[in-house]
Amino acid sequence: MKYALFLGCTIPVRLNNYEISARKVAETLGIELVDLKGAGCCGSPALWSIDETSALAIAAWNISIAEDSGLDIMALCTGCSEILEKANKKLKENPQLASKINQILKNVKREFKGSIEVKHFIKVLAEDFGIDNIKKFIKKRFKGLKVAVHYGCHLLRPSDILKFDNPENPAVLDKLVEITGAESIYWPLKLWCCGAPILAIDEKISLSMARAKIESAKESGADCIVTVCPFCQIQLDALQPEISRIAGKQYNIPVLLYPQLLGLAMGFAPEELGLDLNKIPADNLLSFLSKV
Amino acid sequence: MSKITIPSKSTEVNYDLKSKIAKTELGVNALWCVQCGICTSSCPVAEFLKPHQVIKMALLGLESVIRSREIWLCAECYMCYERCPQDVKPTEVLIMLKNIAAEEGYIYPALKKLVNLVINNGRIYEITDFENEIRADLGLPPVPEVNVDEIRKIAETTGLDKRIGIRRIET
Numbered sequence: 001m002k003y004a005l006f007l008g009c010t011i012p013v014r015l016n017n018y019e020i021s022a023r024k025v026a027e028t029l030g031i032e033l034v035d036l037k038g039a040g041c042c043g044s045p046a047l048w049s050i051d052e053t054s055a056l057a058i059a060a061w062n063i064s065i066a067e068d069s070g071l072d073i074m075a076l077c078t079g080c081s082e083i084l085e086k087a088n089k090k091l092k093e094n095p096q097l098a099s100k101i102n103q104i105l106k107n108v109k110r111e112f113k114g115s116i117e118v119k120h121f122i123k124v125l126a127e128d129f130g131i132d133n134i135k136k137f138i139k140k141r142f143k144g145l146k147v148a149v150h151y152g153c154h155l156l157r158p159s160d161i162l163k164f165d166n167p168e169n170p171a172v173l174d175k176l177v178e179i180t181g182a183e184s185i186y187w188p189l190k191l192w193c194c195g196a197p198i199l200a201i202d203e204k205i206s207l208s209m210a211r212a213k214i215e216s217a218k219e220s221g222a223d224c225i226v227t228v229c230p231f232c233q234i235q236l237d238a239l240q241p242e243i244s245r246i247a248g249k250q251y252n253i254p255v256l257l258y259p260q261l262l263g264l265a266m267g268f269a270p271e272e273l274g275l276d277l278n279k280i281p282a283d284n285l286l287s288f289l290s291k292v
Numbered sequence: 293m294s295k296i297t298i299p300s301k302s303t304e305v306n307y308d309l310k311s312k313i314a315k316t317e318l319g320v321n322a323l324w325c326v327q328c329g330i331c332t333s334s335c336p337v338a339e340f341l342k343p344h345q346v347i348k349m350a351l352l353g354l355e356s357v358i359r360s361r362e363i364w365l366c367a368e369c370y371m372c373y374e375r376c377p378q379d380v381k382p383t384e385v386l387i388m389l390k391n392i393a394a395e396e397g398y399i400y401p402a403l404k405k406l407v408n409l410v411i412n413n414g415r416i417y418e419i420t421d422f423e424n425e426i427r428a429d430l431g432l433p434p435v436p437e438v439n440v441d442e443i444r445k446i447a448e449t450t451g452l453d454k455r456i457g458i459r460r461i462e463t
Contacts (some may be wrong), residue, residue, distance in 0.1 A: 009416035012435045013423055019432060038440035040414035045368055046406050049390040054452040057428060058410075061446060104449045109441040157370035158383070167374045193336045193369035200402035201364050209336055209367075274430070 001128060003074035003119075004066040006084065007035040009041050010230045011076055014238075017274030018230060021259035022121060024074050024273060028266055029129060033074065041064045042080040043087060045197060047155075056097075057104045059087035064105065073118040078229035081120035082154035082162065086120050089161050098140040120155055122258065123164055123229050126172045134179060138292060139267035141181030145288040146262070148183045148222035150213070150236070152229035153193050154222050176258065177226055180265035182288075189216035196231035201237060211234045213241045214251050224254040224285055226261055233257055238279045256284035264289060303354060309392070312355025318388050322347055324378040331372035331382040343363045343372050343382040350389055358393040362419045363402050366390075375455030394455065404456050 011018050026033055041047075044061035063084060068072045077080035091098040092114040099120060102111050119127075125134065151173055159167035168191070174184040195209030217225050227233045236253035244250050255278065263273040264286070275282055313319040331343035341362045349357040357363065363386055372382040393399070409416050415438055417423075424434040447453045 007435065012419065012427070012432075013334065013417040016427065016430050016432060020430060023432075035433060035436050037436045038439040039436070040440070040443055041410045041416060044406070044410065044416070046403050048409060049387050049412060050370070050394040050403060051450065051452050051455060052387070052448060056451040057446050057450055058443060061442065107449050108445050110442070132318060153367075153371075155371040158373050166369075191371075193367045193371075195336075197367040197369075198337070198365055200406070201400055205337060205340060213351075215344055245337065 001030065001072055001124075002032040002034065002174075003124065003195060004036045004069050004071040004077040006036055006042070006062070006073045006080055006118075007068070008075065008077040008080040008230075009044075009232075010079075010155060014228045015233060015257075017260065018257045019078055019231065020274040021257060021263045021268075022267075025259040025263050025266065026269060027135065029125075034069060036057050036062075036066055036069075036073075040174060042075075042077075042122065043083045045079055045083060046200075048083060052147065053101075053104075055083065055138045056087050056090070057101050059084050060091055060098075061108065061110055062100045063116065063118065064087055064112050066112045067113050067164075070116070072126050074118050074121055075118065075201065076230070078120060078122050078152045078154040079231060082120040086158075086161050088114070088116075097240055114216040120164075120228070122155060122173060122176065122237055124176075131172075131179060132174050134176070134262070138179060138265050139183075140265050140289045142265065142285075143181060143290050145182040145285065146185045146221055146223045147177050147182045147219065148187045148217035148225045149177055149190065150194070150217075150225050150227045150232055151191065152227060152232045156191075165208075173226075173228065173258070174257060177261065182261065185220055185222055185254055187216050187220035187222060189213050192216075193234045194232045196235040201233070206235075207239065207243055207246060210239060211247055214240065214243060214253060217253060218253055222253065223288070224256055224282065225257055226256050228258045240280055252280060254278065254280045254285060256282060256285070293402075300322055305353050305357065306355040307353060309355060309358065310351075312392065313353065313388075315387060318381060319351070322351055322380050322385055325351070325380045326378060328377065330375050330377060334371040334375050336369060336371070337365050337367060343386065346389070347377050347380065347382060347385055350385065355395050358389060358396060363389050364403075386394065399456060407452065407456050411444055411453055412440070414440040414443045 043055040048055035155165045165172045195206040199206040366386040
């Protein structure tokens, strides 16, 4: 299995822990990742909301770079995968729109052909590799660890475009968490937005959304939260001290990126998965680990 | 419970705006809206943004809707999109309204900054030797360079670079 790795803007700079752990896990599973040369910002949800045509053109430009390699794109960032998948589908289904966008790309001697697929990392793990196949690589199991699984909006929605799992009652990421031995718990705000997309617009509202999520996870008895999106991770982990300060109480709930959790169960040491780069210390989770 | 507020005092109809929205696929589709409010009851920022009101205002061509701060508070979580019984696609309607607002020059300064970064660096965060050194210490390969010239050319062709002037957004 081979994919063009789409890193995006945020992960290579702010979330080295996501990249390290995802690369480790992929390598162990035998999923080959080829760094995409020349690609840039995916088109960005923020740009899409200001100028759809420009965002679409930049997304198509990125996709066309991957098309040269003949490989499907795998994105770690849920924002990137949503934008690229949305653009890919729109352009494939609408030849008129595709020719309008290709007219723009002509100036940079590029062309959107519609010859590849775009997939999020979790989609690759669950659908292409297969959850049962990952089980064979589990060397340690979490016993009694309660996880609040946070899908993040754009892994699931808009569902008519992304076509992944049930947008209102998903199970795939829960299953991926449970193969590590951990328990995925019910928590009321599981599918609620973390607030990250409006952090730059209104910090107060944005952080209150994250706070509601953290409190919901805490009250439901979670030992940690698991995410698969850099923005959700920043919101719930990196900004958690600020949220605690505003709330006037310490939450101290570790937030792990999924490949960190899976990597621990595969037998990697915490530092090999960048666990020391998480803002909220996650050391106490190691005590739940036991050999298979 | 927060009290329900009408997004703006202004009820001025902008007929150009009204016909512009009416001509779009999403605008035509939005005529099916029955104001049931499922979008608003599914909205994580419903305290500040009421999608069903915004849709009604847009259909009426009320100028205040594109000058409002409310539309920029949509986090694009697509919950309303999934649940709308009339398939009005409220999230996409809001994205369209933000596009129209931006075309008229009403853009949030923070978003303008972000777009500037994309045009100038090809990405939201600039990659310098410093970032690559940190990555090397962690055993990560250097980040492949972005072909920035091509992104700039795309932005020139679409007029994005000229479009990102700012006008004040009503609060």
